[in-house]
Structure formats: structure tokens, C-alpha cells
Amino acid sequence: xxxxxxxxxxxxxxTYHPAALLRQYELRATVIADLSKAKREAEYPDIRRPKRQxxxxxxxxxxxxxxxxxxPHCKILSVDIETAGTAITSVGFAxxxxxxxxIPFYDARKKTRSYWPSSEDEQKAWRFIHKVLTDPSIxxxxxxxxxxxxxxxxxVGIAVRGAKEDxxxxxxxLQPEALKGLGYLGSLYCDxxxxxxxxxxxxxxxxx
Numbered sequence: 550x551x552x553x554x555x556x557x558x559x560x561x562x563x564t565y566h567p568a569a570l571l572r573q574y575e576l577r578a579t580v581i582a583d584l585s586k587a588k589r590e591a592e593y594p595d596i597r598r599p600k601r602q603x604x605x606x607x608x609x610x611x612x613x614x615x616x617x618x619x620x621p622h623c624k625i626l627s628v629d630i631e632t633a634g635t636a637i638t639s640v641g642f643a644x645x646x647x648x649x650x651x652i653p654f655y656d657a658r659k660k661t662r663s664y665w666p667s668s669e670d671e672q673k674a675w676r677f678i679h680k681v682l683t684d685p686s687i688x689x690x691x692x693x694x695x696x697x698x699x700x701x702x703x704x705v706g707i708a709v710r711g712a713k714e715d716x717x718x719x720x721x722x723l724q725p726e727a728l729k730g731l732g733y734l735g736s737l738y739c740d741x742x743x744x745x746x747x748x749x750x751x752x753x754x755x756x757x
Contacts, residue, residue: 578724582737604650619644685710
């Protein structure tokens with residue numbers, strides 16, 4: 550009997566054919582992670598994305614408000630930078646799985662190409678970032694932190710203190726034969742969409 554259900558009625562999670570593992574054993578970690586995720590997804594029919602609060606166009610007062618509400622007592626602060634050439638275009642802080650803030654510096658919509666309305670505000674934003682990143686009491690998490698930490702020091706003179714963990718290195722310790730890029734890690738450990746392939750701009754930042 551042919552089903553009249555549409556393909557959109559089913560959730561699909563692609564992975565490698567088992568026969569591929571016989572030729573490329575390094576694919577095993579990906580297949581196991583995909584099958585584990587498929588088992589979890591099979592427990593409910595709908596696609597569920599995590600709810601997050603992300604501040605994307607903050608003002609200077611927003612930075613302090615976010616800091617007071619989320620950062621001082623967080624267990625670990627996830628830090629990420631985006632770069633273009635020798636400049637940092639944005640800095641992101643995520644003190645939890647459901648809250649994050651993006652602090653932009655480059656804005657292609659403006660003639661000045663600067664997100665901040667004045668040089669004074671931009672300096673205040675950098676002082677805020679400096680306060681957070683140089684505070685050793687705030688434990689920090691990076692993805693390929695060697696790149697971010699070196700770039701911050703070289704580009705804007707911020708010496709990061711309190712760097713504790715690195716998702717790329719943690720994943721490598723679990724599955725040394727697997728890929729280590731952020732998009733790959735997100736596909737394994739998170740329930741987000743494929744944000745890396747949906748972005749409209751490129752970055753020079755290496756994440757593997």
C-alpha cells in the first residue's frame with residue numbers, strides 16, 4: 550500500500566552508509582553520533598529548536614545590563630570573535646545555553662562602516678570587552694582558542710585571562726579521528742539548524 554503522507558511529514562537525519570565505515574574507519578565517530586541523535590529525535594515527531602535570547606544590536610547601557618544579569622556568576626563564559634583581515638568585526642559572549650550577546654564593530658550598512666555612532670562609544674565597548682576578558686575570576690570557553698586569544702592580543706592588545714576550556718580540544722580528546730570545526734561540532738552536540746551553511750558572509754577565522 551502506497552502511503553499518501555508527504556515527505557515533509559517525516560524527519561530525516563542523513564549519515565554515511567555503513568559500508569563506508571569499512572573503507573573509512575574515521576567516519577565511525579560521526580555515524581555513531583548521528584544514530585544517537587536519530588534515536589533521540591525519534592521520541593517526538595516535530596523538529597524542536599532550542600529557545601535562546603541573543604542580543605545582536607546592543608547599546609552601551611545594554612552591555613552593562615547584560616553583564617549584571619548574566620556574567621558575574623556564570624559557570625563558564627563562551628567567547629567567540631569574528632575577524633576580517635587584521636580587524637575584529639564582532640565579539641560574542643554566551644554565559645549560558647539560552648543567553649548571549651553579540652558586540653559588533655563593523656557595520657556594512659553605515660558609511661563609516663562602524664557599528665558604533667561615535668568613537669567614544671566604540672572605546673567604551675572595547676573597555677567593556679577588556680573588563681570581561683581580563684577578569685581571571687570569569688572562566689572562559691573558546692573554540693580554537695589559540696586563534697582567538699592570539700588575535701585579541703595582536704589586534705587590540707587584550708590579554709585574555711581565565712581561559713579554561715576549548716570545545717575543539719575537548720572534542721578531539723573524545724574523537725581524535727573526527728572533524729573539529731564548529732559547524733561539525735554543532736551538528737553533533739546541538740539541535741540548531743546548519744547556521745554555518747546559511748550565513749551570507751565569509752570569515753577568515755579558522756575553527757579547526
